[in-house]
Amino acid sequence: MAHLFTSPEILFPALTSPDAPAILDVRTEEDACADPTRLPTARRLTLAEIEEGAGPGGPCVVYCQKGGKISQLAAALLRARGKEACVLTGGHLAWIAANLSTVTLDLPTRWVMSLDPTLSEVAALWLLRRLIDPSSQALAVARGQIEAACSTWQAEALPQDAETLAASLELSHPVVAQLIFDNALGAERVLRGRLARTGNPEAALDLIDDLLAGARK
Known part of the structure; x- marks a missing residue:
């Protein structure tokens, strides 16, 4: 199951690579408004949008606030469509706790x-x-x-x-x-x-x- 999850420390150096995975931010609106930043390159999507077919064409990393139910459901939906998707362990809060780069939400x-x-x-x-x-x-x-x-x-x-x-x-x-x-x-x-x-x-x-x-x- 290790390939289904990744850590902030592993993901961060991969971001500047030409073949870096797509990043999906599936936090709730409430959580995103509380901290209006996102991981570099992250695209905001809801669980409903992913269920309706939205998502990247290639490998991706999905995160929610804590790396729990929302991001794990989103990754499972993507994998059910044959996509390569893993979850960021600890989610947005773990990324912030590690003092890693973010960009403004808007x-x-x-x-x-x-x-x-x-x-x-x-x-x-x-x-x-x-x-x-x-x-x-x-x-x-x-x-x-x-x-x-x-x-x-x-x-x-x-x-x-x-x-x-x-x-x-x-x-x-x-x-x-x-x-x-x-x-x-x-x-x-x-x-x-x-x-x-x-x-x-x-x-x-x-x-x-x-x-x-x-x-x-």
């Missing part, structure tokens, strides 16, 4: 960024995708059109660096300090080539993965 769901982002801006996009909200929409437009696009689409402009984005959403995580790439001229050149070839900032996120992996060696 997150923007629409973002606008530049078609020709700097490495720092791609790092902000990486942070959004890896630790804040993988399912949010982030569209790229010409730099001079960002403000107008935000107004038209009722979106937020993606901050120009990861540190500012993290601060705006109350995220404190060790990786944020690693997303400052000073004197990374070679990486900027590779980024320019990637953008010229794909025209898509999302296609450059693996460059950040590589830079972080290289810094750890």
